[in-house]
Amino acid sequence: MGLVLLIVIWLITFVSSYFFLAKTWWLPTGASAAAAGIDHHFATTYAVMGIVFVAAQVTLGLFAWKYRDGGSSSPARYSHGNNRLELIWTMLTAVLFIGLTLMSGSIWASERFRPAEPGAVQVEVTGMQFAWYFRYPGPDGKFGATKPELIDPTGGGESAVGLDTTDPASKDDVVAGTMYVPVNREVELILRAHDVIHSFFVPAMRFKQDAVPGLAIHMHFTPIATGDYDIFCAELCGLGHYRMHGMLKVVSQEEYDKWLAAREAEKQ
Amino acid sequence: MATREFAAHESHAHAAPQGFIRKWVFSLDHKVIGLQYYFLALTAVFVGMFLSLLMRIHVIWPSVTLPLLGQIKPETYVSLLTMHGTIMVFFVLTTAPQGGFGNYFLPIQIGAADMAFPVINMLSFWVTFLAYLVMLAAFFVTGGAPLHGWTGYPPLSALQSAGPGEGLGADLWVISIALFCVGALMSALNFITTTLDMRAKGMTMMRMPLTCWAWFITAILGLLAFGVLLSAGILLLLDRNAGTSFYVPLVTVNGQLAGHKGGSPLLWQHLFWFFGHPEVYIAILPAMGLCSQLLSVFSRKPIFGYKAMVYAMLSIGLLGFMVWGHHMFMSGMSPYSAFAFSIMTMAIGVPSAIKTFNWLGTLWGSRIRFASPMLFAIGFVSLFVSGGISGPFLAQPTLDIPLHDTAFVTGHFHLIMGVASIFGIFAATYYWFPKMFGRMMNETLARVHFWFTFVGTYCIFMPMHYLGMAGQPRRYSQFTEFHYFDHLIPLNTFMTYAAFVTIAAQFIFVLNLFWSMKAGKKASDNPWEATTLEWTTATPPPHDNFGGHTPVVYNGPYEYSVPGAPSDHVMQTDPTIVAAH
Amino acid sequence: MAIFTPTVSIGEPSTTLGGNGAPPPERYGGDDGRSNYGSSGFDMRLRRARLGMGVAIAGIVMVFVSFTSAYIVRQGLPTLDSRTGNLVRDWIPVQLPRLLLINTFVLLFSGVTMELARRQAAREAAIARAAAVSTASASADSRISWLALTVVLGLAFLTGQWMAWRELAASGFDVATSPSSSFVYLLTGMHGLHLLGGIFALLFAGAASLLRRPIASQVVVLDVTGWYWHFMALLWVYIFCLMEFAH
DSSP: OHHHHHHHHHHHHHHHHHHHHHTSSOOOOOOBTTHHHHHHHHHHHHHHHHHHHHHHHHHHHHHHHHTBOOSSSOOOOOOOOOHHHHHHHHHHHHHHHHHHHHHHHHHHIIIIISOOOTTOEEEEEEEETTEEEEEEOTTTTOOOOBOGGGOOGGGOHHHHHTBOTTSGGGTTOEEESSEEEETTSOEEEEEEESSSOEEEEEGGGTEEEEEOTTOOEEEEEOBOSOEEEEEEEOSOOSTTGGGOEEEEEEEOHHHHHHHHHHHHHHHO | OHHHHHTOOOOGGGSOOOSHIIIIISOOOHHHHHHHHHHHHHHHHHHHHHHHHHHHHHHHOTTOEETTTEEOOHHHHHHHHHHHHHIIIIIIITTIIIIIIIHHHHHHHHTOSSOSOHHHHHHHHHHHHHHHHHHHHGGGSTTOSOOSTTTTOTTTTTOGGGSTTTTHHHHHHHHHHHHHHHHHHHHHHHHHHHHHHOOOBTOOGGGSOHHHHHHHHHHHHHHHHHHHHHHHHHHHHHHHHSOOOSSOOSOEETTEEOSOOSOOHHHHHHHHHHHHHHHHHHHHHHHHHHHHHHHHHHHTSOOTTHHHHHHHHHHHHHHTTSOGGGGOTTTTOOHHHHHHHHHHHHHHHHHHHHHHHHHHHHHTTOOBOOOHHHHHHHHHHHHHHHHHHTHHHHHSHHHHHHHTTBHHHHHHHIIIIIIHHHHHHHHHHHHHHHHHHSBOOOHHHHHHHHHHHHHHHHHHHHHHHHHHHTTOBSSOSOSOSOGGGGGGHHHHHHHHHHHHHHHHHHHHHHHHHHHHHHHSOBOOSOTTOOOSGGGGSOSSOOTTSSTTOOOBOOSOTTOBSOTTOSSSBOOTTOTTOOOOO | OTTSOSOOOOSOTTSSSSOOSOOOOSSSSOOTTOOOOTTOHHHHHHHHHHHHHHHHHHHHHHHHHHHHHHHHHHHHOEEEETTTTEEEEOOOOOOOOTHHHHHHHHHHHHHHHHHHHHHHHHHHHHHHHHHTOSSOOTTHHHHHHHHHHHHHHHHHHHHHHHHHHHHHHHTTOOTTTOHHHHHHHHHHHHHHHHHHHHHHHHHHHHHHHHTTOOHHHHHHHHHHHHHHHHHHHHHHHHHHHHHHHOO
16 A cells, blocks of 8 residues: 555656646746746746655655555654754745745836836726726826716727716727737736726736726736737636636837827727 | 532533434534534535536536536536535535534543533534525525625625626625624634633643644634624625625726725725635644644654644644735735735745644654555645645745636645645544444445545646646636637546546545444444544543543653553553653 | 654653653643642633633624724725726714713623622622532522613613614714714624623523522623623723724
């Protein structure tokens, strides 16, 4: 039985480790400025915890086999423990764990502690059951007012976000169902939600932030590769949670300007 | 004598009750109450497993029509996962290890005749049972069961219009949880008072088995945490039914103003997780205590580092109240708070690691007997390691960004809280069955059960980590909408088939359980040759646990293979042990 | 293998792990130098009941700690005004009815009568114990009077709270009017509910007295209910101050 335990535990350990190392199912290629740092720290944590995982499971399997009661083996060692050993492995584990966290601190700080740079592309993202809408402030750089009484999800676009068209600043606001941003420029997001908590999740950008009703949450990221990226909802929001989806299209500055200009023109 | 006449409160708790109702229904005997809790959890776990079976089927075959149940709609899926989580966490993981085995064996292991307050003990079970009925009732009312997840975040859980099931079903869900809180608080009261005040002569705190320490610390966590959940639930009920706005800001659902303003969804999250994090330790600590116990018994060796184990459990308990924000890194909470919570969360990994080292240290240099309780104990260590290793990923907010609310989280908590704790329940059943029912369970069936469950649960939950890293969000009813998920379908399919096999294997356990009660091999008083007090008394224990005499304790609970002793185990009540070292 | 030291005798020999053949110390159950409480069943029951009540009170405290933190958070919380896009604070303190002050004095006075009942019972128990009887002496009447008075005052308090609610509602503040009014109803209501539980306990104690149950049982019930009652009074003072001063 000890041998079977060893074999099965080792097998489980090595098979699962294989798939981790082979990256058979893995994070999508990072496309934001933050991705490199996050992925690097991921790899560090991975390596450390991977070693611990394998070491612990291998030891468990080994001990299960080695110390099986074979009848003729010597009696078990009568030991209540070893305080010095306890101290050593406690210190080591604490240093390891706290060390990992502190290492990740600078990335977290750069992502979350500082506000967006001036000149960042501003996009207001609004989540509602079960769609995302993206509002651009237009040439005046100001977002127009919205009113909850004006919200009409069936109308799409401007009425979905409840845009108050009587506000002069709303005249040039563009509301779209697809999010366009220019590459290599910081994007400032203002996250809002109408009804329940949603979460704006772009795996390729290593970006996630809950959109909470009653709050307007400012976040930022910088896309560094053009392409089309899926946006998912990552907070249970009702029956349509699984199909609440958007597309983030990262394009060149020229294409972005053209797209925005075309949307502005449609409004006239 | 004078004092006896004065204190003529006849110890009615010690006279055996007569009649079916007093003996088996409204029993004051902690052993009967423990069994009542256990069987409640047993029915709940099969309900919970059935719900998860339907979930796994739907994920792979979204449009299949099932016999009797018809087609599972997306809203049904989310209701299933809500009820699965709620029933499993509350009525299985918070019920069987503590209310079930804790009730049965804490008094016996400390040498007491019953719990401190038998009437409150009885009431705590019936309140919990009522909570269970109310929870199940949610399935059958108009609109059905709620779909807001076991975590119940408002505004989704606060607004009737936010989805099907968020009407009466959601109200019943909140009421059930509130009742459960009351039952849990009553139970905690009993455990704490009993442990502090009813230990037998010589049973110092540091001679208690680690199971007793685990039940004691779990009860303290419960005492301090369930009150907070109760208050959160009351606020939610008021928001839902009295028009208050504790949690709900100005929102519109489908363009309709919902009639609230100014509330904070984050308030619920803070209150819920202040309870919710200690709750996961409530779910796992008894299993940790039992694992320590079983590794010692079945390797014929004292637990490695008893004091360290006690301090580790105490630290886990204390730190458990300081880490709740790690569930909220992406919630809109202050990023500075997030970092503070992160440090505390990594810190709590340290005592858990210590316990793992000590379990390995117990096995080192031992003589292992591979009885079924030991298989599950070894399995527990493996699962605890696997589930624990993914913790430090989630504990760092930087890495939580890609992983939060993905299948990675689901894999993490299922391995470390779900499966590990269930292994503790299985281990406890196989271990204490002889003492409770006077018979042995069938070892062959037990082994088959173990292997299928051990391998099966790894096959179901280890792949979730890969899926989560690949970006598969959790609580999605299907993955057919977007091509992004196409390459993840095969792995999901594999998991569903693994679930079929694993769930089927659980019937072997149930079969073994009930068959052995009737026809298992008769058990001696101490079939495992263990040292703790429950093995010094008759099988099953008499009504007052020790047949009229109070045990006197001379030794610690893990005196195995003592050099020079006549046998390889020394009972706690044995006064004749040769000097150890 | 090499990382473990081969010797196994490390570890303080003075731990209570492992017996050393010596009989346990002449104290019951316990460790930590607790004083010898003797073999009296009554003392043990009283101690155990008090411990249980202390634990229960800790649990109830957490409920109100939670309400308090919700109160503080909600008070300070700015909310997004969709119309202006600005964050505004919408906490308007409620003018508490003066009746609450009267109710406070009623409750505090009931604490005095409760304490008198509790001490009277303890005195009778001591007398009964010395006389080696189980039933109460004739001076049971004064104890029952204090007990009855406490119940009456408790009910008066609850009636007063109900009247205060009516007064609040009449001046336009019901439970959903504003966040501050929600909390007033919540905190007073939850406290009142717990106090009602205490009143039931007192009625139970009163019934036990009238039915001439053994004095030892009565004393235990009255003692822990007394401590619970004092906690309820303290809790009320706390809630009142929170609502009145913390805004």
